[in-house]
């Protein structure tokens with residue numbers, strides 16, 4: 001069932017921090033249009049895996065291919081690659097000195113992806129879609145956590161990426177704000193956006209994921225569609241994990 | 247206190263400078279009835295053969311004569327070295343008993359202090375580079391002339407040829423003539439001869455610029471000490487002791503000029519002359535008579551009269567307030583332009599260093615920046631200023647204002663760089679990561695995401711840096727630039743007033759700094775309020 005051409009193909013990914021090997025040979029395919037959910041015990045290397053995908057961490061070994069091109073090759077244009085693969089952070093990382101609108105239009109205009117006028121129009125359309133058009137002139141510190149995270153997602157969308165990586169997008173939120181962010185993500189998943197989501201929201205993963213990747217101790221310990229993964233876990237470590245979180 | 251007193255007595259003969267220091271300490275704690283009060287003598291000890299540093303202290307014609315005076319009066323001697331500008335004010339306000347610093351008698355000075363009979367005749371000469379078109383003092387009209395700030399050369403040139411370039415000491419003045427900063431420098435003959443003998447490329451005009459007499463100075467009210475010194479000088483002149491003593495120092499100078507490096511390194515032995523003067527019975531009787539006949543010090547006019555008189559002398563007479571105004575504008579101009587330059591340099595250096603810290607790139611540029619920071623922050627700003635003026639721009643004719651802007655700008659840049667770098671590193675890494683994850687390169691992320699936030703955080707610190715810089719420009723006088731501090735010095739050197747010009751200068755600095763600090767506080771509160 002392997003897709004002939006995955007969007008991102010990861011092989012033998014190794015990442016060390018000093019003497020610690022945090023990722024110990026990860027293989028994964030991220031297929032166009034799928035929602036791949038990464039779960040696993042804390043400290044297992046999920047965030048590191050995601051950060052390697054975006055090259056915020058430089059892997060020590062292995063390959064990452066984007067549409068067949070080796071993005072770790074010497075001379076590969078990292079910035080261009082990142083324009084295709086956006087990222088949403090646990091702590092939003094909005095730019096506090098810029099308005100919401102400018103947060104969204106900054107990258108598309110600086111990289112000449114869009115003219116200032118078209119970038120603003122696109123940003124407003126996106127803001128309207130999430131019901132925050134009235135906050136266009138507001139500054140991030142004036143927003144709630146849920147609003148900030150939805151704007152961070154819109155900021156990533158504004159670059160028109162092929163995929164977005166989410167690192168625990170709801171774990172810094174008050175419980176009553178989690179829903180609005182998950183709703184937006186679900187909408188994006190159904191809209192066909194390629195997503196890689198690291199999360200501890202097991203119920204959400206079960207509902208939205210096309211595929212689950214279970215990372216433990218720097219390795220992919222299990223992998224499969226959510227039905228098989230959750231209802232019928234073969235791997236004892238997965239069973240153990242699920243018994244703790246469910 | 248008993249111990250330090252004893253120490254002082256033991257050091258008295260050999261180590262005048264150290265003794266002066268210890269003496270001050272001892273003096274501070276001493277009761278009145280512990281023996282005679284020390285005779286406090288001040289000079290600026292870079293003026294051979296009148297006074298200069300030797301192994302173990304200060305020697306020269308003036309210290310030697312003062313040692314004889316102290317012996318004759320039975321008082322211990324305390325010699326202190328201070329800036330020439332400060333010598334007359336210090337004695338006028340009673341901080342010292344005798345100013346013995348190769349002082350020329352002038353009417354201006356005579357308004358401030360009481361002079362003894364002259365003990366020496368001397369001359370001011372012009373030092374010019376070899377091949378200079380200046381051949382006689384008359385040629386100095388319309389030229390750029392260097393002087394030692396506050397010297398009689400300064401006064402005479404100011405009056406006769408117009409505003410000179412005022413340097414901290416004779417050596418700087420002569421160096422300026424050599425490097426072409428000025429076309430000639432007018433300085434005292436004896437030190438000029440020493441300097442010219444050691445500096446190829448300079449010569450002394452044969453015709454002196456002006457002739458003058460040297461004397462000791464006392465506080466106006468101190469008629470008794472002045473009369474006693476006059477009596478001693480008269481007795482020494484009568485017996486030939488004065489000539490003998492002066493000759494000994496001139497000989498030492500001549501030996502030194504002929505290549506005997508040791509001649510001015512050790513104290514000249516004048517013990518025999520001292521003994522001879524002390525043995526004079528007529529002199530002893532005369533001194534005792536004066537001691538009994540004259541009061542210790544005369545009453546002075548009420549303080550407010552003196553204050554008003556001093557204010558008039560310092561600020562109104564000769565429109566001296568103009569010096570302060572001009573100096574103030576120079577200080578503001580240098581500080582403002584230098585801090586602009588400093589910001590420019592500082593941001594560039596901080597960007598390089600932060601880039602290297604975050605990405606490992608720009609290794610060579612980072613190393614260069616570190617050298618710059620180490621050198622600038624590891625050396626005093628006044629040394630940097632002098633090096634830039636005399637060494638880097640040594641042979642070019644550049645405006646001193648520009649040199650000061652460059653020097654203080656380079657200096658400030660190092661501190662701005664560290665402030666800004668701290669500000670950049672204090673910004674959450676997530677900000678950089680967010681920028682990078684959107685496909686912005688390192689430079690764009692730094693410029694658009696990190697810098698604006700860092701700048702806002704360090705704005706108060708940068709404002710402080712401006713305040714520090716404003717005050718640091720007060721050393722601009724070292725390159726003869728007339729800033730606010732130098733303006734005060736010029737007034738002081740013309741009026742021989744210790745405090746008032748200094749206080750006026752301090753008040754102006756304080757006013758500007760307070761105003762700026764107040765504005766800064768407002769800005770800071772506003773930044774805080776805006777979150």
Ligand SMILES: Nc1ncnc2c1ncn2[C@@H]1O[C@H](COP(=O)(O)OP(=O)(O)OP(=O)(O)O)[C@@H](O)[C@H]1O
Pocket residue numbers: 017022040041042043044045046047048049
């Ligand atoms: N920059 C770093 N330097 C050193 N060690 C690191 C660094 N980043 C992560 N680690 C270590 O690597 C291991 C994996 O971290 P990672 O954040 O990838 O785990 P995770 O699976 O995302 O855990 P969690 O569910 O708690 O977020 C942890 O032990 C962590 O301490």
Ligand SMILES: [Mg+2]
Pocket residue numbers: 046047048168
């Ligand atoms: Mg994590």
